[in-house]
Amino acid sequence: MSDKRQRARVQGSWAQQRPRPSRTTVQNSQPSSWGSGPQRTPRTFEFQQPDKPIREVPAETVIEEAGVHEISQGPSGVSRLRLIPGFLPPHEADWIFSKLLAELPWSQKTNYREGEAYDEPRLTCWFGELPYTYAKSTMTANTQWHPLLLTLRDAVSHHTSSSFNSLLCNLYRDGHDSIGWHSDDEASLGEKPTIASLSLGDTRVFSLRKQPPPEEDGDYTYVQRIRVPLSHGTLLLMEGATQDDWQHRVAKEYHDRGPRINLTFRTIYPEPEGHRPGTRLRFTAKQM
Ligand SMILES: O=C(O)CCC(=O)C(=O)O
Numbered sequence: 001m002s003d004k005r006q007r008a009r010v011q012g013s014w015a016q017q018r019p020r021p022s023r024t025t026v027q028n029s030q031p032s033s034w035g036s037g038p039q040r041t042p043r044t045f046e047f048q049q050p051d052k053p054i055r056e057v058p059a060e061t062v063i064e065e066a067g068v069h070e071i072s073q074g075p076s077g078v079s080r081l082r083l084i085p086g087f088l089p090p091h092e093a094d095w096i097f098s099k100l101l102a103e104l105p106w107s108q109k110t111n112y113r114e115g116e117a118y119d120e121p122r123l124t125c126w127f128g129e130l131p132y133t134y135a136k137s138t139m140t141a142n143t144q145w146h147p148l149l150l151t152l153r154d155a156v157s158h159h160t161s162s163s164f165n166s167l168l169c170n171l172y173r174d175g176h177d178s179i180g181w182h183s184d185d186e187a188s189l190g191e192k193p194t195i196a197s198l199s200l201g202d203t204r205v206f207s208l209r210k211q212p213p214p215e216e217d218g219d220y221t222y223v224q225r226i227r228v229p230l231s232h233g234t235l236l237l238m239e240g241a242t243q244d245d246w247q248h249r250v251a252k253e254y255h256d257r258g259p260r261i262n263l264t265f266r267t268i269y270p271e272p273e274g275h276r277p278g279t280r281l282r283f284t285a286k287q288m
Pocket residue numbers: 168170179184197206230248249250262264
């Protein structure tokens with residue numbers, strides 16, 4: 001929890017239990033030491049009512065149940081998660097995990113932020129007829145789909161009644177690998193994209209936080225937050241306005257975690273005319 005969020009939570013819960021003093025003036029009329037030192041000027045303390053009401057930090061909710069979860073409804077539309085634990089039975093998931101771990105062309109991508117290069121804290125590979133640009137670096141088109149990935153793509157499409165022409169694969173080698181807060185909102189993904197994310201290997205927590213309204217000036221202290229533990233064989237769909245109104249991440253963990261593969265099936269469109277590759281439809285801070 002960020003310092004500011006933690007302070008807001010402590011303040012909120014204490015402030016409700018304490019009796020509120022009315023306007024009080026305390027005179028410091030302590031005599032000087034031994035009655036012989038220099039006289040002190042009396043100091044006054046005045047209780048000031050805070051000018052803004054104290055705000056509660058909303059508690060984080062956890063989604064673990066299979067089914068459709070409407071997470072928000074706003075001007076940009078409904079944001080929805082669909083969770084399907086056990087999409088792959090454990091013995092199939094075990095076999096697929098070891099094949100993909102050993103056989104996919106994993107590599108570490110270099111991204112750019114404010115002109116500075118940094119290596120992503122995970123390995124990735126990309127499949128699709130079009131390139132994919134994010135964080136100012138491009139994954140080149142790759143039509144050499146591993147046959148297992150084509151089978152999985154068909155199974156996911158069939159189950160979700162959505163079609164996907166591309167796949168970003170992420171490999172989190174251990175608990176130190178991560179992906180930072182971001183939205184999958186590049187123009188090449190189109191408006192209101194459906195993204196299907198299949199998890200294999202160790203369980204990691206997928207977190208979401210709502211975009212703050214403009215008057216909060218980018219402050220996420222009071223926004224809604226959700227955690228979704230993603231276990232071996234689970235399929236998660238992000239639908240509707242989820243990429244407009246929410247950000248997501250998989251944070252580093254400080255206890256041991258085994259490797260995890262995440263396959264995110266997407267549909268990529270040619271970049272709209274006049275758009276620089278990787279440009280978002282709307283600006284959000286992207287630190288991946
Ligand atoms: O690993 C995950 O579950 C999330 C991956 C992700 O956010 C992404 O590829 O954009």
